[in-house]
Amino acid sequence: MNVIDESGILAIATRLQRLSDQIRKDGFQVYKAHGIDFEPKWFPVIYTLFHKPVLSVVEIANEIGYTHPSTISLLKELEKEKLIRSKKDKIDERKRLLQLTEKGQILVGQMQPVWDVLKMATAEMIDTENNLMRAIEEVESQLKEKSFFDRAAAQMKRV
Template identity: 75%
Template sequence: MNVIDESGILAISTRLQRLSEQIRKEGFLVYAANGITFEPKWFPVIYTLHLKPVLSVVELAAEIGYTHPSTITLLKELEKEKLIRSKKDKHDERKRLLQLSDKGKKLVEQMQPVWGIIIAAITELTDTQNNLMKAIVEVEQQLQDQSFFERAKAIMRKGH
């Protein structure tokens, strides 16, 4: 065990990030093993635009749960790779509407069978006594009810 592992709940953010990075890194290997060049960090944008073909930047950010700046960073990468395209909204010139390019649509076609493999492997990985997906949903609900910061402030007020 290292210091972070030994610190328990104090390092939960670090451990979740570490877990996420490992799954992303190996997800890249799964795509590569299937002849697909794809960065797993692009997944939320590609998948969302696959299901909801035309979205504004603000709508997309809300769908994936990322901040506007984080979403813009991903969009720039995906536009550079020519996987998405954008056009101005006819009703609101300030708005950009995003959609998968033809190259992006072809990529999704290649990826769909791999998603089944990923689902099976991740399900096997997370189907533990304390199912990780169920726990994530529970924690996300707790955060919606009251933020981490609000909880900490309440504890500070109690003089903990």
């Protein structure tokens, strides 16, 4: 056991990020092993457009929980890959509407079985005493009620 693991809770942000990276890297390898050229970071956009076929930039950003600049850079990559395309909204000229191309739709079809495999592998991996996915959801909901900063401020007063 190293010092950081012992410090536990204080390095929780670091631990979360490390775990995220590890899973993402293996995820990429799984797509690759299935002969599919797909980066895990694209998943949120593609999955969202698969379920809601026509959305604007900001609508996508909100759905996937990213800022709009992050979203824009993902959209750029995906347009370059010809997996999505965009057109101006005729009613609201500010908006750019995105949708899957045919190539994108075909890819989604090919990815479905991979998604099933990933789902099962993930479910197996996190099926421990404390379920990671549920823990995330619970903490997210805790933070919605009261931010981490506010919690620390409250503790501060208690001392």
